Amino acid sequence: MESASRVEAIPPGGRKIVLAGNPNVGKSVIFNNLTGLYMDVSNYPGTTLNMACGRYNGDVVIDTPGVYGVSSLSEEEKITRDIILAADVLVNVVNAVHLAQDLFLTLQIIDMGIPMVLALNMTDEAAREGLEINALLLENLLGVPVVSMAAESGSGMDELKRKIDLAKPGQSAPGLQERINQVSPPAGRREALLVLEGDQEVSRRFGLEPGTDREAIYKGRRERVNNLVALVVKESRKGESFTSRLGRWMLLPATGFPLLAFTLWAVYELVGVFFAQYIVDNTESFMTGYYEPALRSLINGVFPPGTVVSTILTGQYGVLTLTVTYLIGILLPLVLGIFLVLSILEDSGYLPRIATLVDRTLIGAGLNGQAVIPMILGFGCVTMACISTRVLGSDRERRIAIFLLALGVPCSAQMAIIIAVLSGQGAFYMVLYVMIMLSVLLCTGALLGRFLPGETSPLLIELPPLRLPRPRNFLVKTWSRSYQFIKEAFPIFAGGTLFLSILEVTGLLRGLRNALQPVTVSWLHLPQEVADIFVMGLIRKEFGAAAILNLQMLPLQNFIVLLTLSLTVPCIASTMVIFKERGLREGLAVWLAVFCLAILIGGMITRLLEYMFSAGFHQTPVLLTLVVFVTVFLWVLTMLSRPRRAS
Numbered sequence: 001m002e003s004a005s006r007v008e009a010i011p012p013g014g015r016k017i018v019l020a021g022n023p024n025v026g027k028s029v030i031f032n033n034l035t036g037l038y039m040d041v042s043n044y045p046g047t048t049l050n051m052a053c054g055r056y057n058g059d060v061v062i063d064t065p066g067v068y069g070v071s072s073l074s075e076e077e078k079i080t081r082d083i084i085l086a087a088d089v090l091v092n093v094v095n096a097v098h099l100a101q102d103l104f105l106t107l108q109i110i111d112m113g114i115p116m117v118l119a120l121n122m123t124d125e126a127a128r129e130g131l132e133i134n135a136l137l138l139e140n141l142l143g144v145p146v147v148s149m150a151a152e153s154g155s156g157m158d159e160l161k162r163k164i165d166l167a168k169p170g171q172s173a174p175g176l177q178e179r180i181n182q183v184s185p186p187a188g189r190r191e192a193l194l195v196l197e198g199d200q201e202v203s204r205r206f207g208l209e210p211g212t213d214r215e216a217i218y219k220g221r222r223e224r225v226n227n228l229v230a231l232v233v234k235e236s237r238k239g240e241s242f243t244s245r246l247g248r249w250m251l252l253p254a255t256g257f258p259l260l261a262f263t264l265w266a267v268y269e270l271v272g273v274f275f276a277q278y279i280v281d282n283t284e285s286f287m288t289g290y291y292e293p294a295l296r297s298l299i300n301g302v303f304p305p306g307t308v309v310s311t312i313l314t315g316q317y318g319v320l321t322l323t324v325t326y327l328i329g330i331l332l333p334l335v336l337g338i339f340l341v342l343s344i345l346e347d348s349g350y351l352p353r354i355a356t357l358v359d360r361t362l363i364g365a366g367l368n369g370q371a372v373i374p375m376i377l378g379f380g381c382v383t384m385a386c387i388s389t390r391v392l393g394s395d396r397e398r399r400i401a402i403f404l405l406a407l408g409v410p411c412s413a414q415m416a417i418i419i420a421v422l423s424g425q426g427a428f429y430m431v432l433y434v435m436i437m438l439s440v441l442l443c444t445g446a447l448l449g450r451f452l453p454g455e456t457s458p459l460l461i462e463l464p465p466l467r468l469p470r471p472r473n474f475l476v477k478t479w480s481r482s483y484q485f486i487k488e489a490f491p492i493f494a495g496g497t498l499f500l501s502i503l504e505v506t507g508l509l510r511g512l513r514n515a516l517q518p519v520t521v522s523w524l525h526l527p528q529e530v531a532d533i534f535v536m537g538l539i540r541k542e543f544g545a546a547a548i549l550n551l552q553m554l555p556l557q558n559f560i561v562l563l564t565l566s567l568t569v570p571c572i573a574s575t576m577v578i579f580k581e582r583g584l585r586e587g588l589a590v591w592l593a594v595f596c597l598a599i600l601i602g603g604m605i606t607r608l609l610e611y612m613f614s615a616g617f618h619q620t621p622v623l624l625t626l627v628v629f630v631t632v633f634l635w636v637l638t639m640l641s642r643p644r645r646a647s
Helices: 027-035 077-087 098-113 123-128 135-142 155-166 177-180 190-195 200-205 214-232 242-249 253-300 308-313 322-350 350-365 371-379 381-390 395-408 410-422 427-451 472-506 508-523 529-537 541-550 557-565 574-583 585-612 617-643
Strands: 016-021 052-056 059-063 088-095 116-121 131-133 146-148 233-235
Touching: 016 027, 016 077, 016 098, 027 052, 027 059, 027 077, 027 088, 027 155, 077 190, 088 098, 088 155, 098 123, 098 131, 098 214, 116 135, 116 155, 123 131, 131 253, 135 146, 146 155, 146 541, 177 190, 177 508, 190 200, 190 350, 200 242, 214 233, 242 253, 253 308, 253 322, 253 350, 253 410, 322 350, 322 472, 350 508, 371 395, 381 395, 381 574, 395 427, 395 557, 395 574, 410 427, 410 529, 410 557, 427 557, 427 585, 472 508, 472 529, 508 529, 508 585, 529 541, 529 557, 541 557, 557 585, 574 585
Parallel strands: 016 059, 016 088, 088 116, 116 146
Antiparallel strands: 052 059, 131 233
């Protein structure tokens, strides 16, 4: 895919064709169909945070973040605004089901005088909802070409390609041109409209005072949208569809949480049982039974066993053995499973409903509105989630979200390893792990929400319609994500094993183990070798978690290692992003606070469980006791914290 920085490389006679629209209207699907390039296509708000470019015939096609208006109110709108201002042709993609909402942006673009085509997408879903849209009448009223289409199935794409060449400016609001002429020049028509609407950044570019007409312009635009919808949309007397009812059930606590529990059980069976046990058992056996012996035999023929080079390449932390076995034999199947699940949940439209449902539970923990989105994205990649906190509305929200991501949100690869290890220990440790991790997040969030200054804003999120995911979309997405993970992880894993091998051959690894002995042995009651896991975890968390599979420990020790590692600071990539987003000083403070909390909590849980087991408690009473204790503690903490909501 072409980099965003190469937008200016347009062939002679070529045009900049910009795709714009609200979130979840299908822009990325249309982009892929036009350019033949794959992009991360997700039915989830906030996915397209950056611009993507591709070639269509002799033109450059630019995909933009989903926004509800062209202004400077958010980072996405700033990016989209500047791209739209430079567009030669604009393809405005709207959701036929939400026409009353999406046409507001359409009319704003028309008022800017940009040649455009309206892609009326998801008409198949509109028909299922009993909506009939007169596309020809809409075309006449707007004054721009309108294409009825269902992009996911490819319907209407050929017509869209033909009508791109017929793009033209539409019919702007009556009397608007006279007001624009008062501002232009120095600003052009496009910028003049934004100046009238009070866009401060655009006004500063031309040395003009921001206008005060936004409220009047927006009110008139909303009235025009309402009139258009009343004329072109006909709603048949069709009963509520099953998908609409199901989507509503997913949001009600009485039905939503059981549906969520069933979904999590299905995910566990697919990833934790099928991928983590059946698939990994076979791939790991192949790597350790065939690949590693063959490679050692080949290397030992050149470098005798026990030499420095042989140890570095094929020793316990061999660059050519451990790295490849972990990546191909263990992590690749697990990451494929996790990304497959996430892709299906995203494309079905269920993921934002999970965010809405969980938001009601986590409000008391200091999590606000869209902070739920980075938290959920963190289960895919903490690094990506930390970057996505830019969409949050205040610095307070970004600070809370990043701290919680650093503390207790395992990424997909690490989560896969956790499931693989704990599934072999029994359901007790799996339930205990989830309960403790959730409790730590809730308690930390409640305390941050209590003591950090500022207010918590409400969740504003669009719920896309539920749909059956198309196999081609989620399979391509799964493979693309997994390939990208392996590509990025290989040099980091190789560097990590090389670092550990050098520590081993120089004797520094033993010294590091001894230095960490007060933490690993005395405080956490773990074998001395566990120091290796924590060192590797600093490089890549799933790298450290996967190393547990090589150690022979008691089930309780396996649990404590996974719990403590999950709570320790994230991998190098995430740490660097945290430093970038929060600054070096605050980043170091977050790093040290998370590390100390992880060690403290790990030691406390170790002593608590050891005491309860030694006192004769069985697993079920232990869980019940901890559930009652945590529930009471969280209730008291929530009552004391009382997070503030914006009025």
